[in-house]
Amino acid sequence: MRLATWNVNSIRARVDRVVGFLDRWDVDVLAIQETKCKDEQFPYEAFDAAGYQVEHVGFSQWNGVAVVSRVGIEDVALAFSGQPGFSKPAAPAVVTPDDGALFDLASPAALASPAALASPAALASPDAAPGDAPDALHEARALGATCGGVRVWSLYVPNGRAVGDPHYAYKLAWLEALRTQAAGWLDADPDAQVALVGDWNVIPLDTDVYDPAAFVGSTHVTPAERAAFHAFADAGYREVSREHLPAEHTYTYWDYKQLAFPKNRGMRIDFTWTTPALADRVAAVTVDREERKGKGASDHVPVILDLR
């Protein structure tokens, strides 16, 4: 089986490229991040015509994640249990179902109070399912689905924006909540086949960026973010791209600005954490750098896992 992950930076702007990628690589399952659309705007037809089923969650023009599969797609979750939401410090009162309001995550009124970030009330309900109303307290950053016997999570970790920004605390809380769930899945079944793939928005090592000096004081490289990332190893998971790709100058993202790609000023932020049983099945990992070339490229490129 071939499993890939790709932050496409708008599925509507990139649909031909993505379908072309599936065909060229003979991909079975693709986890997509940053679809930048609502469910009703997703170009399902193009994937259906190519023989793929799609599960997507998107509440607005921001975020949005999907899993597409031609080997079945079952037990879909539109959030992980305990997935935190984001709230601005100056946001109005908590919106609860009792308010009877229509939940619109694009609306500031739908954002919860700052206290909600750390409170149980901020947690997405377990097993959020297709057709459920989006709760006002989480963003479309995680979608889980079982495809061909593998539990695939398409993940778009919050950016963090700046060290000390409320989005930075949100990022750390989000990673910690995911690690807690992931540890539980493995504890419950030591033979579990789970893949946590996507845009982690963390640069784990100085060798994962073109110039560490350019990131002094920035997000993505702080000890707290790196610890939150490596905590998945403590939970028993393995980052299999690290095991199969060159240690140096293996990048998955290049900024659109200032000729970053031609100068190879890139960074490695897209990763594939898997349970041990699944890690043992990984025969090869590839970064398709060609997808950064040409007109209409995403700023990220796909990472492809070949499973025995």
Next chain:
DNA sequence: ATGGTTGGGAACCAA
């Protein structure tokens, strides 16, 4: 030498 989205400008977001 940035691009996508919304909205029909300029602002927001992205690493």
